[in-house]
Amino acid sequence: MDLPEPTPGEGELRIRVQAAAVNPTDTILRAGQRDTSGQSRPLVPGMDVAGVLEEIGPGTESDLRVGDAVMAIVVPRGTHGAYAEQVVLPAESVTAAPRGSGPAEASTLPMNGLTARLALDTLGLAPGSVLAVTGAAGALGGYAVQLAAAEGLTVVADAAEKDRDLVSGLGADVVLARGEEFADRVRERFPDGVDGVVDGAMMHGAIAPAVREGGTVVTIRGYDEPGDRGVRFQPILVAHYARERRKLDTLRQQAEDGAVSLRVAEALPAEQAAEAHRRLEAGGVRGRLVLTF
Structure with missing residues (x-):
């Protein structure tokens, strides 16, 4: 569909999108499982972009320059989403793409990387603490494992047999069968339980017995049921970090340093978005499917 070319205002940047990662939140939106009442149509999904900075809005302060390779997190609403040739975003949502990465690789980092960062910040565990990560072979879980390992946490992660080497290579100290x-x-x-959990697999109450008394499970998609033994379920929403540019830029630096890895399952032309959604919903994708423009 053709939409008007977006124009950046004060504090905004316009990006020519070269790649947009495909995430489960996109398939949920497309399937009509989100309340989108009052939003403009068509609904454009997508929370991750990488591309070229094309325009800086008037009065906008930025250390980026037109022509720079950039990556950004998008909070989609209505016709504003990442699956587009151009997108206008707050300057605080955009940073340089990691050196040495192409647009497809760079597009896999912003949303999932910031979600993992928010999860660890929410837990606030000291070095030496024990963290469990479920869904460790996925994008969110993988970043959580790598960031936690870089911060000196002991990481116990789940994995299917075929993913054990992958998860171990991400930095997990202990890899156990998932389920x-x-x-x-x-x-x-x-035996005393772990200090905290990043529940990327959405095990919810089933993961609570792994946690020490009074520990915290960080959840996604809003799960916050009361737990036993003082175990707390704490939902997070990455939109709260959508303008945390310093944290996004730290992720860029960590990608350049090799502390986090940019995993592309496959890049597909944007015209094959439907196929990308079908493949993601079928399960078993490791890394991110990416749409290219």
């Missing part, structure tokens, strides 16, 4: 019995396996290795 409903993961919490029991964690307790066998850590």
